[in-house]
Amino acid sequence: MKRSLFALMAVLTVLSMVLAACAPAATQAPASAATQPPAATAVTNPTATIAPPKSADAVKIAFWHSMAGDIGGKAIPTMANEFNASQDKCYVEPIYQGSYDDSLNKLKAGLQSKDTPAVVQLYDIGTRLMVDLKVITPVQDFIDKEGYDLSDLEPNVLAYYTVDGKINSMPFNTSTPMLYYNKDLFKAAGLDPEKPPRTFVEFEEAARALTTKEGDKTTVYGGAFAIYGWFFEQFLAVSGGYYVNNNNGRDGYATEATFNSPEGVAIFDWWKRMVDEGILANYGRKTVDTRNAFIAGQTAMFIDSTAVLRGVMDSVAGKFEVGTAYLPRPNEAAYETAGTIIGGGSLWIINNRPQEEQDCAWEFIKFQASPAQQSYWQTMSGYFPIRKAAYDEQLTKDWVAKYPQFQTAIDQLHIAPNNRVTQGGLIGVFPTARQTIETAIEELLAGKGTSQEILDKAAEAVTQSLSEYYVSMGIQP
Amino acid sequence: MNSPSVDAPLVQSARRRGLSGPQKRQVRTFFLALGYLAPSLIIFLVFIFIPLVRTFWLSSYITDPIGRPAMFVGLMQYKKLFATPVFMNSLMRSLTFVLYTVPTTLLLALILASLANLRLRFISIFRIIFSLSIAVSGATASLMFMYLYHPSIGSINYLLELIGITPIPWLVSESSALPAVSLVSVWLQLGLNTVILLAAMQSIPDELYESAMIDGANGWSRFVHITLPFLSSTFFFLLIVDVLAAFQTFTPIHIMTSGGPLESTNLLVYSIYREFYFNGQYGFAAAQSIMLFLIMLGLTIFQFTVVERKVFYE
Known part of the structure; x- marks a missing residue:
């Protein structure tokens, strides 16, 4: 009796272990990065929290990002809070999704189950795939609709994210x-x-x-x-x-x-x-x-x-x-x-979200691209600003004075010719x-x-x- | 089933006669048992059998990068498994990894459990230390070892240098990466193995040792003739569990080496992960999963038919 009980137990254990391993349909993704996003400092305790929405009618949008450590724990929630406080129509909730690869995998799974964010941050090298999948609304559509002024943005940065003559995603964190x-x-x-x-x-x-x-x-x-x-x-x-x-x-x-x-x-x-x-x-x-x-x-x-x-x-x-x-x-x-070449990541608007969410996504994207936010973002992270006006912000001036080594990054961006190679x-x-x-x-x-x-x-x-x-x-x- | 005309009268006659008392009770017991088992059966069905069937279905397709089936290809993915070196290489590496880890784990766990079974003062402190790795997650252990293994600032190489051994490029070199990862795996499994062996040792009746002592058996022969035979069923259980766990090792690989350098740590499960999540080869990964399932099923059957005969049950 004992013998057969034992055998039964062992067989069940074995089967469940074997079969569980053979179920790649599950969407769970492991914790660490295969491709490392160039996130900076060691992981410390994330501190900032997200304040509740100001108005109950605000359109809620999810923002998936891949920024670990202080950048993701402090800078991103701070930017989200400032955006939420700046108006009462939209409410953005940032969600850390692990590495860019993890985030992309969750997005792939989400696209089939309609569980998608309105805004997702992905790495530079995901650009062609995102365009080909036809799951995004190019930011160019919004730019054209309201005549958003691009002249202050770094041309090399915009050129990277321009595919088939359109700017498909808004650069967010850029580095070389x-x-x-x-x-x-x-x-x-x-x-x-x-x-x-x-x-x-x-x-x-x-x-x-x-x-x-x-x-x-x-x-x-x-x-x-x-x-x-x-x-x-x-x-x-x-x-x-x-x-x-x-x-x-x-x-x-x-x-x-x-x-x-x-x-x-x-x-x-x-x-x-x-x-x-x-x-x-x-x-x-x-x-x-x-x-x-x-x-x-x-x-x-x-x-x-x-x-x-x-x-x-x-x-x-x-x-x-x-x-x-x-x-x-x-x-x-x-x-x-x-x-x-410009590296880093950009923000994408997913097209299976309702129009009002996509509109809010664009509002958020514009907010993060503003000189003040880009300056804050740069001094928190070490990514360089996507627009020139950010260099006039006091925060950035102080930062470059404190870390003169950063000037190299800015100069390297500006001396690079803008061509098919770069x-x-x-x-x-x-x-x-x-x-x-x-x-x-x-x-x-x-x-x-x-x-x-x-x-x-x-x-x-x-x-x-x-x-x-x-x-x-x-x-x- | 082919001849309902023959069966039908039998069924009818059975109905007419009605079930006898004991038969009725058996039927009732059966359904009662089914009721009790239902929760786990449903979980089994939803999380294991359905994914398994889906995996098999997926393995007959080429998919787009999101995993939507794009083209039916029949058994093409399985042909590809054997035509390209990817699968066979990772299978061989997985087998090597099993050989590196399982015997080492069992032997070390036996030594630790024997020590922990000694009747000494404060032995429970040692028992806790020996089993501590159960409480450490694979990811944490991998990160810890990554620091220890660091080629220039890691403590292991520092200690090696102190005793005059040239530093080893642990995770960076093709030849040392798999042993280095194996060590982490052994460390992780050791706690559980020790606890289970210790529990088995403590369930051996004292009378046996006492009478052996009266017969003049020394410590070693008591160990060989009483302890080991009593542990054989536990060993058998651990052998199965450890082999399966070794075949499925993922976390240390993912965190420490990403399958490199030069694919030297690209074990089967990691290879499946990479093809599935990273390279977008969903069908190919599904075919690999099915092969892994068949291999492990075969291994388990082998263990139950051949190895189990040598096991002594109480």
Whole structure:
């Protein structure tokens, strides 16, 4: 009796465990990020709460966002509260949905069950997918309807989110990558801390000079790059290379990956050469691991988003002097023709919500784009303002005075020419493509082939994903 | 069923005769039991059987990026499973992971449980420490270990350096990432395994040990001849549970490595997650899920038919 009871119990346990695992129809998404939004500081206690609506008749809208830490816990609720207090027709409720990937997954599930927000914040690389899914109302419709003035907005930022001649989503949090370096280590290595490297070759030479060893052990690495597909995209852009064909998919649907060009190969060769020489450290895919090594003084230079500046400054806390510089280019001439791509996220209006909710969504989007809000947002987060008038706000002036390193971010945005290269690739399978590149970099560093071979293979995989995407979406590129 | 004409008279005659007293009671008991089981049966149906059927249905389609079926492809996804290396590689990695984690967990849990079973003063403090990992969530443990494993500022490498061992690039290197993640998994499972083994040890009657002692058996032979046989059914249960848990490991992978570097930690369940949520290959992911289900079902049947024979039940 005992025996059969036990067997029954075991069988039931087994079945329930096995079957529960095989139920991907469930929409629950795990807690952490696969693709890291460049959110800045370490998670601290979220403090701000959302005040109740002023009027019972206010139209309630949900705003899904992916900002963790202080930015999501304090800045976003504060902005929502100010919006709610500024008028009594609309009431916005921000809801943190995890990483951009998590949020996108919940949105995909929500679109089928009609459980959608009026406004959702998504990453830059989700742009083509969102447009192709036909689930959004382009903000261009609202802009045209009321003649909203765009002249103050940063043209490079708007250009990124312009697809098929329309601005589809409103930029919200924008950033680019830049070079962070340790000025004290520069001085110790006999380098001029006010002259950071500008080109690939200069970077390599500086990294060599900065690397220090005790016997066999490297105590300080000259530099470190996290294995993050976004960095490759940026290096490619500053080299003047296209990620995909049809001018980065901006003059018609992209059908082929083109990052296996000489520009791409040169980046891979450079990266690999420095790792092999032991002057560039590899701390894996997580950008935070590389950042921590820099903060601990174990690497002298690293690449990261402008959005982490405040987090880096707070963590370094005066232990050494932090410098920032432009992302290195392959040569000086590239500064004229190429530049970094806008990264970050934008706000989308979902079209299956009632018209009044969409109208409120637009009101909220306009509110967050106002100079005062953009200035507050920038000083809280380290993303840069999407409009020029924000720089006249006292808050931003004070902030730039306190963190002069931020000027690099602003200048880098303004020196970048606005062309198809700096607008960046536009494809519906960007998250997959980014991951393919990350695996390719791992293969490169592990010596699984030449730069050309590895990039060719990666490009073939992305091209294949693109064609599968068009088939499943019923699009004829 | 094929010959209702033959069955019908029998049924009629049964009705005419009516059910005997004991038969009636049996029918009543059956429905009563069904009533009691209904809540769990309904949950089982809604959350397990229906998703299973839906998964199978989904695996025969190509879907759009939101997961709406776009084209019926029959068994194409299953052919793709065996034609591309994605599935076979992650299956092999999952098997390696099971080999790394399950025996280690069982052995360590046995040692800890034996220690915790000693009659010492304040032993309950040790029992709490040994079982503490039950209270730690997978995500928390993964974050803790990520800091410990950090290539340059992690404590593990710091300690290794103190005793003169070159630092290991734990999660960054293709060869050390899977063992590193396995360690986290072992740590997470250890608490539960220890508690269950300890409970089983404490249910062994003292008289057996006493009479063995009178017969002159030493500690080791008491352990081998009394403790271990009594634990065999518990071991069997833990073996099944641990193997299944190892096959389904997700959290540490997702948080610590995202399947990398070079796919070296891309275990089956993570691969399914990535294809499903990330790459939008819903049909392909569904096909992988069905294969995982079949593999685990096969494994469980094997364990019940072959391994169970060696188990001693009280």
